[in-house]
Amino acid sequence: MPVAESKATACQLLIGGKWQDSKATSFSNVSNPSTGEVIARVPMCGTSEIDLAVQAAQKAFIDWSETPVVERARVMFRFKALLDANYEDIAKIVTREHGKTLAEAKASVQRGMEVVEFACGIPSLMMGESLENIARNVDCETMRHPLGVCAGITPFNFPAMVPLWMYPIAITCGNTFVLKPSEKVPMSSMAIAKLLLEAGLPEGVLNIVHGGKDAVDALLEHPLVKAVSFVGSTQIAKYIYEKGTMNGKRVQAAGGAKNHIIIMPDADMEQTVHALQASAFGCAGERCMAGSLAVPVGDAADMLMPKLAEAARGMKVGRTDMGGSVDMGPVISADHLAKVKSMIDKGVAEGADAVVDGRSVKVADAPNGYFLGPTILDQVKPQSTVVREEIFGPVLSVVRVNTVEDAIELGKQCPFGNGAVMFTSSGRAAREFKHRFNAGMIGINVGVPAPMAWFPFTGWNASFFGDLHIQGKEGIQFYTQQKMTMTRWFGSSGKKGFHDPIWKAKS
Numbered sequence: 055m056p057v058a059e060s061k062a063t064a065c066q067l068l069i070g071g072k073w074q075d076s077k078a079t080s081f082s083n084v085s086n087p088s089t090g091e092v093i094a095r096v097p098m099c100g101t102s103e104i105d106l107a108v109q110a111a112q113k114a115f116i117d118w119s120e121t122p123v124v125e126r127a128r129v130m131f132r133f134k135a136l137l138d139a140n141y142e143d144i145a146k147i148v149t150r151e152h153g154k155t156l157a158e159a160k161a162s163v164q165r166g167m168e169v170v171e172f173a174c175g176i177p178s179l180m181m182g183e184s185l186e187n188i189a190r191n192v193d194c195e196t197m198r199h200p201l202g203v204c205a206g207i208t209p210f211n212f213p214a215m216v217p218l219w220m221y222p223i224a225i226t227c228g229n230t231f232v233l234k235p236s237e238k239v240p241m242s243s244m245a246i247a248k249l250l251l252e253a254g255l256p257e258g259v260l261n262i263v264h265g266g267k268d269a270v271d272a273l274l275e276h277p278l279v280k281a282v283s284f285v286g287s288t289q290i291a292k293y294i295y296e297k298g299t300m301n302g303k304r305v306q307a308a309g310g311a312k313n314h315i316i317i318m319p320d321a322d323m324e325q326t327v328h329a330l331q332a333s334a335f336g337c338a339g340e341r342c343m344a345g346s347l348a349v350p351v352g353d354a355a356d357m358l359m360p361k362l363a364e365a366a367r368g369m370k371v372g373r374t375d376m377g378g379s380v381d382m383g384p385v386i387s388a389d390h391l392a393k394v395k396s397m398i399d400k401g402v403a404e405g406a407d408a409v410v411d412g413r414s415v416k417v418a419d420a421p422n423g424y425f426l427g428p429t430i431l432d433q434v435k436p437q438s439t440v441v442r443e444e445i446f447g448p449v450l451s452v453v454r455v456n457t458v459e460d461a462i463e464l465g466k467q468c469p470f471g472n473g474a475v476m477f478t479s480s481g482r483a484a485r486e487f488k489h490r491f492n493a494g495m496i497g498i499n500v501g502v503p504a505p506m507a508w509f510p511f512t513g514w515n516a517s518f519f520g521d522l523h524i525q526g527k528e529g530i531q532f533y534t535q536q537k538m539t540m541t542r543w544f545g546s547s548g549k550k551g552f553h554d555p556i557w558k559a560k561s
Contacts, residue, residue: 064095065240065264067103068247070110071257076103076264082237087153087384088373090422094151096237099265104232104272107261111203111230112278114258119200119228121256123177126226130173132253133222137167137246144245148213151239153384153424155374158337159214165506166218169525172507173222179530180227193541198534200228201280201304205273207234207294209286210386211340211446213242219511219524220283225259227533232261232279234269238386274298281533283524284308285342288444288470288516295519306520306532308342308513310444311472315345315501316461316487318478319354322499326477327361329501330450333475335369335428336502338385339394339448342517343473343495343504346445348452349461355454359409359432366410366428366450373420384424385447391424394447398429401440401451406431412448436464444470458483465492471514473503494518 064081066073076097084094118126137144141163148159184195206220213235221231235243240262247262263269273279274297281304284294288309298305315333317326333345350358374383385391395413402408412427426448434441434451441451455461465474475497476487484498494512497503505511510523522532 062092062094064097065244067097067099067107067264068244068260068262069103069107069258070113070261071251078103078265082266084151084238084240085387086150086375087386088375088420088423090388090424094241096240096264098237099263099269099272101268101272104263104265104269104276107232107263108203108273108276108278110258111232111261114256115200115202115230118225118230118256118259119202121228123180123226123228126228127174127177129250129253129255130170130176130222130226133250133255134167134170134174136249136253137163137170140245140249141167144214144242147242147245148239149374149383151241152210152213153374153386154337155380155383156377158383162212162215165504166212166215168507169218170222172525173226176223176226176530179527180534182536188540191542194538195541196536196538198227198530199537201533201535202229203232203278204229204281204283204533205232205234205279207270207273207282207284207286208236208243210236210238211337211342213239214246216285217243218246219285219529221260223525223529224281224283224533225255227530229281229533230259230261232263232273234263234265234273237264237266240264270294271297274303275301277301279303281305282307283532285524291519292516304520304522304532306522306524307518308511308524309517309519310446310470311342311344311513311517312347312441312444312468312470313343313345313473313475313493314347314349314461314465314468314491316458316474316476316478317348317350317354317358318458318476318480318483319352319357320479321354321477322479323357323361325499326358327365329477329499330362331365331369331428333501334450335366335382335448338382338426340385340446342513343502344446345475345501346450347441348450349464350452350454351458351461352456355452359452363409363430366430369428371412371415371425371427372417373423382428382448385426386424388424390447391426394426394445394449397440397443397445397447398431398449401431401434401438401449404435404438404440406434406438406440406451436467442469458486462487462490468492469515470517472517473497475500475503
């Protein structure tokens with residue numbers, strides 16, 4: 055909601071290597087989810103300020119793209135060292151603006167840092183290919199070239215990690231970058247960008263702007279922006295993909311999810327409960343890899359549910375900004391809290407049994423925080439709204455099935471396709487699941503099958519729009535374009551081969 059009365063400090067823009075105040079007349083609040091307190095204001099940039107950032111990036115691209123790749127990688131090495139030194143401070147910013155527990159915030163920063171480590175190795179990963187004598191006296195080679203100005207539009211749920219999925223790879227490949235972080239959580243990105251400038255990144259290579267739909271549209275329509283990376287809801291991902299490609303840009307747009315966790319009767323139930331608890335309720339369920347739909351097969355439900363319900367009821371929910379020990383923090387905003395509660399209401403109205411109900415949770419020392427306890431809806435019908443739609447909160451729906459075939463068929467009905475997991479001791483069941491399930495990231499006895507930086511984040515179906523995924527070698531392919539060169543040289547006689555006198559041996 056636009057505000058004018060807040061006294062909180064307004065976030066600045068980073069354009070051409072300089073931090074500067076925005077000329078925007080409309081602002082949004084950044085709130086501490088644990089308390090509801092306004093901690094910053096975000097300017098809603100218009101087209102003119104987006105253009106300034108893109109023009110600065112284009113100007114910087116001319117020299118940065120010609121900077122040797124090993125020198126670009128050395129900036130990443132220095133950046134990684136600064137991230138190591140400031141790791142805990144960044145995690146505290148994430149906790150304050152997002153509401154993650156400190157342990158969750160640290161883990162998310164670490165996963166982002168792994169992408170920086172990956173970017174340090176780009177000199178070897180950008181190497182082309184060559185073949186001598188592909189035809190007589192003809193050699194062929196490919197080389198990778200940067201695209202130009204790239205843009206990143208990132209979500210609220212991982213303020214540090216998701217931007218770090220994008221620009222370290224993009225800029226080490228020789229591109230320049232304009233980042234628009236979520237207006238709900240801009241402070242982590244700003245703090246990290248200061249470290250990157252300290253590492254010696256030239257002016258204009260990374261720029262930061264703020265705003266909402268107008269800012270997004272300005273990036274999608276700008277003729278100098280060559281590629282756009284996005285992470286967010288499926289509805290917006292589809293919009294970003296369609297509008298971006300319509301304007302001639304490369305787009306990778308990761309959307310929402312409904313990740314299935316299949317539990318077989320032969321699973322190690324203690325380990326399964328621990329993993330399912332972390333997957334469903336970690337980060338307050340606000341992640342696209344959350345295990346939000348449990349599918350116990352046959353007798354597994356009777357063994358699983360009492361233990362899982364007990365574990366969920368035992369979780370401590372509380373404020374995360376004071377350094378205390380809690381298992382789960384708040385959701386991002388009052389509006390999102392109301393939305394998640396309404397989804398629980400709908401699930402119950404459609405016949406589900408709220409065996410663990412977090413709607414009434416209260417945190418005594420933070421009465422204005424956006425808190426919701428772990429919630430488990432059992433006996434959910436496959437056609438229910440809570441099965442078909444992403445909730446993005448600490449809500450686990452349980453659909454009981456009789457066979458593995460039923461579980462796989464349930465997956466085929468899902469419009470999403472980010473991740474899926476099976477807990478089992480059976481290699482046969484695991485192989486069948488791995489081969490046939492309708493999702494791009496598969497886990498066997500792993501609660502959250504999110505890949506590390508060296509592998510792509512391979513969502514399927516309505517969970518991803520585009521061809522080349524985020525992270526890994528696909529990330530390098532996305533941020534570069536190949537040039538193929540065929541070469542033939544003739545001797546002075548015009549004939550093929552070494553006929554010029556200078557190549558003949560002396561008698």
